[in-house]
Amino acid sequence: MSLLVVGTLAYDTVETPSGRAEDVLGGAATYCSIAASFFVPVRLVGVVGEDFRPEDRTLLADKGVMLDGLHQAPGRSFRWSGKYVDDLNVAETVDTQLNVLEGWEPTVPEEFRNSRFVFLANSPPALQAKVLDQVDEGAFKVMDTMNLWIEQTWDDLHALLPRVDMLICNDREALALGEDHSLIRAGRKLLSKGPGVVIVKKGEHGAFLWSREFFYALPAYPLEHVVDPTGAGDTFAGGVMGSLASAGQVSERELRRAMIHGSVLASFNVEDFSLNRMQQITRSDIDARYREFLRFTAHP
């Protein structure tokens, strides 16, 4: 089924213990779209600057990402620069240049408005709300967020939460938004704020899922070598969304499958900088690692 992804595309400069990558393709919507593209064609809405490289456009298009909603604005693309020092789970932001993001308001092309699955990557909640105004009420609507919006736009965020069907965020965000120091309590409290499903990403420690019907916990795929964690969370979300959209339904079984797909996609993504690893793998690599995942978490 159709999947719409709305969010940022960026050029990132990243430093990790494994090395450095300069001005490489990144952005939440980019990572999410590429991950989801292994399951379904992706409808992307975002903004880039005049400096957006033709080869990056080609990369997206070749993966089946539809670019009719990719607006090119005067000026430079959004830029993020960060480094990972001791803890590969936490990026230290060195610099952020909003550039074309400043003042941008997403417009969902007419032909994308009937999308059955909608993912709002991390953005100001007021902006995410404007996207919801443009899509079908019956779509399965999912949002991510970040600590900046939890701190600065608490009310906007709480107006938005009842309008989405699922929230995906990381553990630090869940604790802040749930106002609790226990992640288990925080997750349950997030459910009461509106979304019927809450997924919390814990990096190398796996992920949790709460719904009104069940709780699901899974460890992360055990990687011996992480090169660059940038985009892991967005790639996880893309795997989840692609898996659900491809199934065309949001049952307990499909949510569990989606969580494993998210973990598998994220595990590939961190094996190299930017989207390098995602360009090498195929669906059969994903399926093989999915089966491996089932083996090492198999019940007695």
Place this chain on the structure above:
Amino acid sequence: MSLLVVGTLAYDTVETPSGRAEDVLGGAATYCSIAASFFVPVRLVGVVGEDFRPEDRTLLADKGVMLDGLHQAPGRSFRWSGKYVDDLNVAETVDTQLNVLEGWEPTVPEEFRNSRFVFLANSPPALQAKVLDQVDEGAFKVMDTMNLWIEQTWDDLHALLPRVDMLICNDREALALGEDHSLIRAGRKLLSKGPGVVIVKKGEHGAFLWSREFFYALPAYPLEHVVDPTGAGDTFAGGVMGSLASAGQVSERELRRAMIHGSVLASFNVEDFSLNRMQQITRSDIDARYREFLRFTAHP
């Protein structure tokens, strides 16, 4: 099958965000024995002082812990005092008084020497080696350790590792002993140091198991409220050892079952101070939480 547990009994003074408990029963061998006692009778070897309370002896005996190897020495029992401030995964030691532990050398009673399963709770490796000299070579021998011994008695520890069948330690210890900053690589490296099975406890993040045949990862039981994490790791080890000893074999299936039993026992233990919670639960509480564990980690 018969299980021997050798290690410390203590009186602990513990402060956590939930409160404070003074001079309460603790010690690695105590926690481990009580946890294992839900599966098999436990043969305990340890030392206490003249101040060891009769009611604590009764508590152990009532749980089916055989006390023929519990030596009472002149002086006071081993005392540990610690607190948990922000991170419930890490105890800050306030005070340690070795007391009767000083100069103690464990003697395994003749009738315990044929034990089929042997657990060496955290102790100086030279002391753990002396226990191995007294037990049957064919027993399934398991050891725990701590950073102090990794730092101070590296050679003793490396002489001991090839003599045991399984190592159980926590993530920080695994990284130090494996000399790696990746837990996944460290776990594999520990296997090459001798033991055929390595279990790494990650507190609220679950546990990993490596063997030469398979890898197993599981999340922790999702607890909303942790009162006191003291003894969680030893209780986990006790659940693992009790489960294996009760099965009487160390197959892949039984190791996976043992890991879940360890997690379940530890999850009960942290719900109250000292061994309070362990005195309330029954085997059927354990079995119920085991089934719950299977549900929330069930595959799609």
